[in-house]
Structures are given as structure tokens and as C-alpha cells.
Amino acid sequence: MRFPPSLLDDIRARLPLSEVVGRRVTWDRRKTQPSRGDFWACCPFHQEKTPSFHVDDRRGHYKCFGCGASGDHFKFLTETEGLSFPEAVELLAHDAGVALPKPDPREEVRQQRRAGLADVCEMAARFFERELYGPAGQAARTYLERRKLANETLREFRFGFAPNGRDALKRHLAEKGVEEAIMVEAGLLIRPDNGRPTYDRFRNRVIIPIQSDRGQVVAFGGRTLDPDGQPKYLNSPETPLFHKGSMLFNLHRARQPAFEAGQAIVTEGYLDAISVWQAGIRHVVASLGTAFTEDQIARMWRLAPEPIICFDGDQAGVSAANRAVDRILPALKSGYSFQFAFLPDGKDPDDLIQSGGREGFLAETAKALPLSEVMWQREAAGRDIATPERKAALEKSLYDLIATIRDERVRKRYQLEIRLKLSNLFWEASRGTRDGKGRDGKSRDVTAAAQRVEKPNSPHFSTERTVCGLCTRYLDLFERHLERIARLRFNDDLHEGFKAELCRLAVDLEDEAVASIFETLDPRFYEILNEVMADREKGQPEAGFHPNWTRLSGRLQVLNFNPSSDFIERCFEHFLDELELGQLEREMEQDLETSGEDIDEQSWQRIQALKQEVMRRREELGRRDHELAEEARAIRAAHKAEGMRRAG
Structure with missing residues (x-):
């Protein structure tokens, strides 16, 4: 049925959007002003601690300033409850007391x-x-x-x-x-x-x-x-x-549990989904054995922003995952992707439930890989890249896949991630034959250079290294704050060099083939890049590094407890504030040294104003540091409690 705009406007006018959205969120009392039709809450579309989801009752529109989700009454229901547009109109018309026209x-x-x-x-x-x-x-x-x-x-x-x-x-x-x-x-x-x-x-x-x-x-x-x-x-x-291509088995049961859990599990068969459901994991659906369609992908995203798809670990499962990658890539959009869980060879979800129970199954889904990593492994694992032609062929195969992504922002992010991975892969592959010279013509022993950094050698070493790691692991943060990062001047030469080369790779060399430019990057760039690439692997710190400073998850340990993207971004911005303040303090000290005793009144007032600004910002940083530390402790405690609950 087609609905005239006047009917939709009538529904919007009679039913405040805050009433519709309020069934799914809790309004933030400090920021919300009902008398002005101004409502704020934590976003129902992604996990966050600080409310960035805004509802404007006067305009009948919502927007999240964190993930970018936006829309009106009808879109909110289609996105959160998996309803079709006509179903959303019918439901809201009933709530608003608006009579629908009779169908033709x-x-x-x-x-x-x-x-x-x-x-x-x-x-x-x-x-x-x-x-x-x-x-x-x-x-x-x-x-x-x-x-x-x-x-x-x-x-x-x-x-x-x-x-x-x-x-x-x-x-x-x-x-x-x-x-x-x-x-x-x-x-x-x-x-x-x-x-x-x-x-x-x-x-x-x-x-x-x-x-x-x-x-x-x-x-x-x-x-x-x-x-x-x-x-x-x-x-x-x-x-x-x-219509098999537009349905998911068990969707009507999984919708609310998935919303509450912020996650959805997807199995290939409905008996597997039933077994998982019986084990107490209620946010599970099945694909009815068909290759994923865009309709099914959209329905899964209404359940969770990054559903976990379970595949058998055998060759058939890997092939099915590869087909899913090709289907999903074009539909990717900001804030929405998939994770892939490859189950032990020869076992399906029901087998895991029978042998290891709920925890055995969840332990396997916890190992799920992001879609980008599955795509990378498919194209790069075991690939012979001994010649320039083979390097170029690998690069082309990856770029051809990325070109199918319709969302420009996501496509650019994938391109940057792949450029970093290719740079690292080509560098590692060529280390055995390289003449040991950097782009400045000087010989370099990368291993020896890495071992020189045994522990922090400046007050901001830890913060700088953490920012470098976060920029590389969370490329969306790097892209959003690129200009701010580029303006910073790091104390440590290794960190400054890494930051400069990362910005250069993302901006100046954006259109250059990695195979032709990877050796022009400063060899020390790969020290930190390797460190972040290996961060998820378990094991001892590399020789020569102080154990507290080798890997990102060792420096920022809250990352081991799956914090929300909102918390990670607030930490990242806090670190940037800290580095900017350090830079401001250095500039103030340089001004004092330059002025010496011959300081005039105007310069004196400017320096005093700088001192007051530094003190204010230092106090603000201290307060925020305490808040983030408290929140990190709460995240650890919640993670520990969840682990005990599962074990019990």
C-alpha cells in the first residue's frame, strides 16, 4: 500500500517522536529539556556511555552524533524492530488514532x-x-x-x-x-x-x-x-x-534479546539456531540455507550493528564465508559490518552446545574475526609475492573487492587499512633481500633500532605510543581527527616519524600503489606498525622492549575488556588533549627563555594568560582522567561479573 504524505504527516503530528523512541531508551535527565522538545539518550544503535543520541520533537527527527544514525518515526521502528515500512505505518497509525485508507x-x-x-x-x-x-x-x-x-x-x-x-x-x-x-x-x-x-x-x-x-x-x-x-x-x-531471500528464521523471537544484548548470532541451519536458543542464547537467527541477500543483510543489521555469522571450520565453511564476504561488501555502511566465527573443524553449533554447553559455544564466537580480516586472509594468506608483478596482482585483487563497497566513507577506511597491511606485508617479505638502506640512503638495522627503545624516555612517551597504536587499530578515529593529529609534534622521534608517515600514507600517497612506495617509508614506521598488527596475538613481549610498553593492549589494558567505541574515542581525545597541553607548555617555556630579562608588559601579560590557560586545562585533564579511570574500573568489573555469571 502506498501512503500519501499527508497521512504520514498526520501520524507524526499526533504522536511525539520522543514517545516512540522512549520505549527503547532512557532519557538523560541532565541534558533533556522536555519543554523545548529536546531529548538526549545513549544511542540505541551502538554502545556508548555518554548520551549522543538526540531527538527533536519539534521537527520529528532523531540523530546520533556518534554513529550518524538518523531518521523519523517510521525509520526508527524499521531499524529497531525489523518492521517493514507499511508495518511501521500501521502500528504508529494505531497508536496515533489515525485511520488508514482502505487498500485498492x-x-x-x-x-x-x-x-x-x-x-x-x-x-x-x-x-x-x-x-x-x-x-x-x-x-x-x-x-x-x-x-x-x-x-x-x-x-x-x-x-x-x-x-x-x-x-x-x-x-x-x-x-x-x-x-x-x-x-x-x-x-x-x-x-x-x-x-x-x-x-x-x-x-x-x-x-x-x-x-x-x-x-x-x-x-x-x-x-x-x-x-x-x-x-x-x-x-x-x-x-x-x-520469500527465502528476505527472511531469517527465528527473527520474531530474537529481536528483543538482540536489542538487549547489542549482538546477534547467525547460524546456517534452523536446527542449529534452535539448539543455541535452547542453551539460553536467545539472540540467534538462521539464514535458511540461502546465500545472503541484501534484504537479509539489512534485517540482520536491524538486530545488531555487527552480527556474528557462524561457519564450519572445514573447507566448505570457509567457501561459504568467502561467498558471504562478496555479498556483504557492497552493502557495508558506516557503523555496520559483520564478524565471522569459524567453528572447530567437523563441528556445527549444535555439536559445540552438546559438548561444551553455552560457554563452549560462546568461547568460539568470542574468537570471531572482522569481515575485513576474513577478506584479507582470503586474498593474502599463502600468496607468493616474491616479484613486483605478484605484489601488484595482490594489491589489485584487494582494491577490486574494496571498489564494490558503495559507501564512500567505508570504502576509504578499507582502503587505508589495506594499504597499511600491504605495506607491512611487502616490507616483511622484502627484509631478507633489502640492502638495509632507508629512504635517506643510510643503512638501518630495524631489529637493532627496535631494541633501542627499552622503556619510556620522555614524560609523554606512553601517551604518544598509545595514540600511535590507537590511530592504527582504530582508523576511524585517525580519519576523524587527522588534522588535529597532523598538527601535533611528538617528543619521541620514533613516534613523530610514525605519525608523519601515517599521515603521508593516508593523504599525500593516497593514490599511489603500495607496491611502488612501501620502501620509501621510513623503516622505523614499521616498528610500531608491526607492534599493532601483532597486538591480538598472545605471547611474551618482544626482546628489548620494556614489558609495559610493547603492545597497545598492555599500555591501555581496558581494551582487553571490550569497551564501547564511545569510551575508546573519549580516551583517544583525552590523550590528544594531554599531548596538546604538553606542546603548549613547551611553547610557553620557550617564550620565557627567549624573552629572558628583557620582557615587556604585553609579553608578560600574554605569558600570564598562557599560564592560567595551562592551569585550567591541567585541572580539566586531571578531572577527566579520574572519570575515565573510574569508568575503566567499572568496565573491568562488569566484564569479570559477566565471566563469573557464565561460569556459574
Whole structure:
């Protein structure tokens, strides 16, 4: 149904946006001013501690200044509850007391037809349920017991059994007055091409109803009980009710748990999803065995900004993951991506649940890799890059993939990340044959240079090194604060050189092929780059480095406890403030030394004003440092409590 703009405006006018959004968030009392229609809260679309999500009731518009999410009443419901636009309009019209126009006759016929098919599917679901608990369902019940599915789970998911006969369901529905043509249209019967009688699609199978976003039965999945039966799993065909490419199994149950957890798990099969759900992980959906479509990707993102997709660890699972990468890349957008969990070879989610329980499964999903890393490993792992031509071929294959990303901001971020990884890879590969000379023509022993830095040699060494690491690991922070970072002058020459080369790679050399410029970068650039690249690996600090300063997660240990992106950015800005203040103090000292005793009144006043500004900013930094430290302790405590809860 098409809705006239006047109708949508009427709904917006009658229903304050804050009322719609307020069902999902808690308003910040300090910043919110209801009398002005001005509301602030922590964003429901990404994790944050400081409210950056703003609702303007006067304009009927929301915007998050952290992740960029924005929209109106209808978009908020489609993004947070997984509703289609017409469903969102219908729901809000009901809440606002606005009457919807009657559909045109053709649409009304289509709706009645779909309603009729839904009624038939519901009748079939009840028939299958009854058969499961009857005499003919004994083998099916035995199979489900072997799968360790509890009675409560069977009832919740409405498991059933299709008898091993040609027309058991057909006869049952016919007795209820259902026409044969309707049964065929609903996907319940198969009509042979040779003119023979229709027969039941599902026979001698355990049946799992497939439900719509609102819990309505629209199709079925059947698992054969015949050891030699093929196919092992059989789904309903495409019907006016059921479109595999736009549906996710269990979406209607997972929506609220996913919102509360801030995460979603995606399995390849619905029985795996049911097993994960039974283990208490309720934010799980399944893809119905199809290659991901843009509709499914959008639905997953309505559940969580970075869903975790589970793949088997064998070659088939890796191939499926690679196909998913190709499907997902074009649809990527700011703040939204996927993580890939490769399960131990030969095991699926149900196997992990049976052997290791909930914690065993969660331990594997905790190892999930970001999409960018899966793409990188697919193209670069084991690649022969011994010649310039092979280096160029690898670079081209990666750039061709990145070029499919439609979102310009995401595409540029991927390009920078890949340029850093390629630079590091090419540098490492060529170290054995390099003549040891840097771009200044002087010989360099990179290992020896690295070992020279044994511990902090300046008051700001730790902060500078942390900023370098954060710039490299969180490229979005680097890009957002690029101009500010470029203006800074680091005390430590190694850090200053790294910062300068990183800015040069991102700006001046943006259009240059990495294969042609990686050796022009200062060799010391790779010291910190290597350190950050290896940061997630477990092990001892590299020889020659002070143990407290080798790796980013050792210097900023809160990173080991999965803090929110908002907290990381506030830490990053705090470190930049600290370095800028240090730079201001150095400038003030230089002014005093230069002036000596011949200081005039104007210079004296300027220096005194600088001193007051330094004192003010130092006090502000101290206060904020205390706040961040307290928040970091709370993050650690919450992480520890969650670990104890899982262990218990």
C-alpha cells in the first residue's frame, strides 16, 4: 500500500517522536529539556556511555552524533524492530488514532489471498504438531530426544511430524474444506508435470514451522528421518507468503534479546539456531540455507550493528564465508559490518552446545574475526609475492573487492587499512633481500633500532605510543581527527616519524600503489606498525622492549575488556588533549627563555594568560582522567561479573 504524505504527516503530528523512541531508551535527565522538545539518550544503535543520541520533537527527527544514525518515526521502528515500512505505518497509525485508507481492490484481493494462505499454513502446523505426539510420531520423538531438545523447546518452536504417506496432509486439509489449488499455492502439495495426482511435499520428516517477523507460520522446514533420504533438509518453495531471500528464521523471537544484548548470532541451519536458543542464547537467527541477500543483510543489521555469522571450520565453511564476504561488501555502511566465527573443524553449533554447553559455544564466537580480516586472509594468506608483478596482482585483487563497497566513507577506511597491511606485508617479505638502506640512503638495522627503545624516555612517551597504536587499530578515529593529529609534534622521534608517515600514507600517497612506495617509508614506521598488527596475538613481549610498553593492549589494558567505541574515542581525545597541553607548555617555556630579562608588559601579560590557560586545562585533564579511570574500573568489573555469571 502506498501512503500519501499527508497521512504520514498526520501520524507524526499526533504522536511525539520522543514517545516512540522512549520505549527503547532512557532519557538523560541532565541534558533533556522536555519543554523545548529536546531529548538526549545513549544511542540505541551502538554502545556508548555518554548520551549522543538526540531527538527533536519539534521537527520529528532523531540523530546520533556518534554513529550518524538518523531518521523519523517510521525509520526508527524499521531499524529497531525489523518492521517493514507499511508495518511501521500501521502500528504508529494505531497508536496515533489515525485511520488508514482502505487498500485498492487489487491490493485487498492480494491481502485476502495471503491471509487465506496463512490460515492454511496454520492448519498444517497444527496437523503436524498433532502427528508428532501421536502413535506415528514415535520415530520423530526418538530423533528429537537424541538431539537433546527439551519439551519446552519443542512446544515453543511448534515442532511437528509429517507422516510417511502420499496424502495424509492433503486429506486432512480437504476435510477442513481447503481447496487443492490453495494447498499447492501454499507449498504444501507438489503437482507433478505428468498430470498425476498431487501429493504431500513433506513426508516422513520432522517439521519445523518457519514464522514471519510477527510469528505467523508462512512455510515449513523438514528434516528427513530416512537415513538414505534426500534431501536431508527440505524447505517450502517460494510462495506469496514465503520469500527465502528476505527472511531469517527465528527473527520474531530474537529481536528483543538482540536489542538487549547489542549482538546477534547467525547460524546456517534452523536446527542449529534452535539448539543455541535452547542453551539460553536467545539472540540467534538462521539464514535458511540461502546465500545472503541484501534484504537479509539489512534485517540482520536491524538486530545488531555487527552480527556474528557462524561457519564450519572445514573447507566448505570457509567457501561459504568467502561467498558471504562478496555479498556483504557492497552493502557495508558506516557503523555496520559483520564478524565471522569459524567453528572447530567437523563441528556445527549444535555439536559445540552438546559438548561444551553455552560457554563452549560462546568461547568460539568470542574468537570471531572482522569481515575485513576474513577478506584479507582470503586474498593474502599463502600468496607468493616474491616479484613486483605478484605484489601488484595482490594489491589489485584487494582494491577490486574494496571498489564494490558503495559507501564512500567505508570504502576509504578499507582502503587505508589495506594499504597499511600491504605495506607491512611487502616490507616483511622484502627484509631478507633489502640492502638495509632507508629512504635517506643510510643503512638501518630495524631489529637493532627496535631494541633501542627499552622503556619510556620522555614524560609523554606512553601517551604518544598509545595514540600511535590507537590511530592504527582504530582508523576511524585517525580519519576523524587527522588534522588535529597532523598538527601535533611528538617528543619521541620514533613516534613523530610514525605519525608523519601515517599521515603521508593516508593523504599525500593516497593514490599511489603500495607496491611502488612501501620502501620509501621510513623503516622505523614499521616498528610500531608491526607492534599493532601483532597486538591480538598472545605471547611474551618482544626482546628489548620494556614489558609495559610493547603492545597497545598492555599500555591501555581496558581494551582487553571490550569497551564501547564511545569510551575508546573519549580516551583517544583525552590523550590528544594531554599531548596538546604538553606542546603548549613547551611553547610557553620557550617564550620565557627567549624573552629572558628583557620582557615587556604585553609579553608578560600574554605569558600570564598562557599560564592560567595551562592551569585550567591541567585541572580539566586531571578531572577527566579520574572519570575515565573510574569508568575503566567499572568496565573491568562488569566484564569479570559477566565471566563469573557464565561460569556459574
